Amino acid sequence: MTVAGRALLQRLIALEQRIRAAVAARRATDPNPDDPFRGLYLSDAAVDELLETPRDPYQGGDPDDTGDPASRLALLAKGAGLSALDVDLLLVALAPDVDSRFEQFYGYLNDDVTRRRATAGLALRLCGYTEADATGRARLDAGAPLVRTGLLNVDEPDRPFLSRTLRVPDRTVAHLLGDDRADPDLAGVLAGDDLTRLPSTPDSERLARAVATGVNLVYLRERTGASGLACAAAAFEANGLSVLGVDAERLATLSEAPQLIRAVVREAVLRGAGVACGPVDGLVPTSILEAFAGVPVPLVLYGTSGWDPRWSQRPPLQSDAMPLTAVQRADMWRDALHGRTAPHVDAAAATAHFVLGALAVRRAADAADIAARVEDTTVDIDHLRYGARGQNAAGLERLARRIEPTVDWADLVLPENVLAGLKELAARARHRDTVLGEWRMRPGGGRGRGVTGLFAGDSGTGKTMSAEVIATGLGLDLYTVNLATVVDKYIGETEKNLERIFTEAAGVNGVLLFDEADAIFGKRSEVRDAHDRYANVESAYLLQRMETFDGLAILATNLRANLDEAFTRRLDVVVDFPVPDESLRQRLWETCLGPRVPRASDVDLGFLANNFELAGGHIRSAAVTSAYLAAEAARPVGMADVIGAVAREYRKLGRMCLEREFGPYMEYAAV
Incomplete structure (x- = not known):
């Protein structure tokens, strides 16, 4: 068992003492303690006892004992702004998830064997409060820290308040037992990047100062090549906070978004983290802003457009996320590659013209390393550029045709x-x-x-x-x-x-x-x-x-x-x-026919360049056509093939095939 688990069990031992006192008090006033159908019905004697005996709080234990200040429970209480009563209510509610005996205890105390979790009334009495105490009841309403942060759920809203069931989400219980894995439901909306050791920039330093002074709502406007998520992560890290990166676009497409937003709030409170959510371009983040209102968690929204005041009555700190400088990008490349490049390769110089944010540089470096390992070599310039191109969003491909260049x-x-x-x-x-x-x-x-x-x-x-x-x-x-x-x-x-x-x-x-x-x-x-x-x-x-x-x-x-x-x-x-002159045309013919095409000795490039005033594109087309003609005849490309291809190109251009241009090869032009 983890240290956190043992600490939590120690707190439950104190709760068990209160349960023992409650059971003893119940037995002392039970008119029929040996009834085998206890909890399935109410006898006349039991009703009379209820009428004669006031519903007082159970005694026993110290409800203000917060335990070890370094324990996870104490740290959570401090980070979430929980009172001593909140902590006790949380312990009462989570006890059946840690020790199954408490299910039977609560069934007995609820006088209903089917209700094996603490109700609001039972929890208040176990914590030393009467059921009518306004102070105690207020700690379980929708705006109270326990409920607003998602650490505790008050179920069955159709029931009277005191008989509503208290339930602690599995993620809260797991955290208090020492499990730091994120809520599995959030796997699709949390950023998977490593958000540590990101470079500090003037905008992240300004944001860090704001967070340090208690500013809990910030809007970052991303400039081209900047990363609002990286800026927020660097600012949170400077304040000793981890960061939860939330994909707002992905979140907006999910039908269970309200529940996931609540889970994000809970996860941030459990981790003591700040939340960076975006991009919010084209979205209305009102539900996100409402969920974080009143929660002691710094929230940074980011996007490329400006802040819309209609989103929230709570004004944010507005700032810009600026792109990395060339020096910062160079440092990021060196840090991300860890010396995996070839000796002659300067990653920063090879990618200086790529506009990449801090996180994109890391992903590009990883992609370059994977490509190099596949080829069993070190990272070179081609691998670096391959990794950098891989960070391009696919949205432009729906509007333009993407071509991977093959010429130099x-x-x-x-x-x-x-x-x-x-x-x-x-x-x-x-x-x-x-x-x-x-x-x-x-x-x-x-x-x-x-x-x-x-x-x-x-x-x-x-x-x-x-x-x-x-x-x-x-x-x-x-x-x-x-x-x-x-x-x-x-x-x-x-x-x-x-x-x-x-x-x-x-x-x-x-x-x-x-x-x-x-x-x-x-x-x-x-x-x-x-x-x-x-x-x-x-x-x-x-x-x-x-x-x-x-x-x-x-x-x-x-x-x-x-x-x-x-x-x-x-x-x-x-x-x-310009249209190429004769010398350029001869070079074009030589280049277009290329060294790999078998060529007959009668091909006269000088004649072709001197007699036919064609642009490079038309020469390329004629060369390709001549190669097809030769391949069909299973022979090297000859002058007859080239002249025939030129004649075809002339016809496409609407030009006449004149003997003064084709000279002795005129017979091939008629084919």
Whole structure:
């Protein structure tokens, strides 16, 4: 038996002495003590005895004895604000759950063998109070500490107050016996993260000071990349409290939410913990706030939106949860990985452009370690980025197509000035924490910390592939926005769809690509009718929303002239993709056919580059078609296959196959 269990049994020994005194008093006045049907009916003599004898409290024992001040019962009494009478009532109610003899005792004292738990009246009398004592009765009403904290249930509300049964939840009994496992009913709503040794930040230090001064209600507004749960946990730990992290979104979906909220209150009281509950975005946490009102447990709610005064008449302390600095994230990575990285790998540098909170860093490090152990190696950069990408929420995938990048910088065939623009965009994404955060180069005005670029050029010039290469270089996923899920014919719906995309993308470490961006980022026009006015409202909304965006977005368009000029000022990098010249076309043919495709000796890449003015996308398509033609004929790719593929590409483009372009290979173009 645990030390806590032995201490509790010692308290029950004192209660047993009171029970003995109560049984003796009952026998002394029992008109028929040998009745074999005792407790099943009331005889005339028993009724007469009830009429003649007042219902006095039982004597015996000291109801004010609180026992060892270091015991779990004493610590619980202090943390929950219980009086000595509350402790005695709790002991009376839990006795049958610890010692089964008390079931028989209570059946006898209740004069009803079917009622084997203490009733409110019996408990009051065992504690030395009369049944009509207002002070004693008040300790069992709904607002009393015992009941409000969920440590004690008063069942059977339809019965008269004194005959209502007192019952102690199993979790309370288990805790007093030394069991620290959480209530199994809460398994689905409690955070499973390790919430200890989290970094202290200015916002967590402010929260810690508030908790230390007795502030019991706080609302944290999470900034992008911040964790309200981590902030609250660090503040509670600074005050010597553990933390219960509650998933408010999960809780809101459950039909038994009211009972679970009550169980959360009880668990926090038993552990001496603070509660961090969120995110509450889109929810009305009134029931949570009501359950914690009057309970001596600090409650921190968090979410990305502001506090709504209609939620509660009790004003909270409102504060911000800010993202970790680069130095703090570096320390978190080192602490989470415990030297499991390869010698040449700097985890902080490899993931500097990932916006991750403290808990996300820990989860990412664990995921990276698992991936490395599967490959029987140490953690390298690819493992780190794999773990970091795994922390992305799945909400954006319902609004955009997720692409895992498979190409890198070596696969790009572009002019040097274009490559320089792409590398500048990647550098902005990689170092924005330093420039925009530490150096504060974008202060005020509600501006976001996002990076946006425009890729403009004809179809097939490499815009989408370049976005994929940037994602590869940064170790991010690429999300291509499907315009079919965005544009809506009904007024205001397009803006709502875009808002959902931007909101989801802000919490995702990825590259957001708007292909054919001119369809939604078009120029504002002169207002001639209602349609023009609402179209301009849509463009104006996008202008504002792009400024507050915190992620990495790329707009790709074939028609740069159709974009509103106001977007240009808000773009960080503009890259124009030209149609490739002859030298680039030859490199494109070489790259697209690749080293693994068997190639006949008659393939003349110089002729192809010189005679056919095709963009990279069309060259790629022709190369793939030629490979299929050769595979069908079971031979290496020959000039006939390539010319035939080019001719097919010309027809798709609506271009004529002219002899001056195809020259001696004209016969293959007719196939």
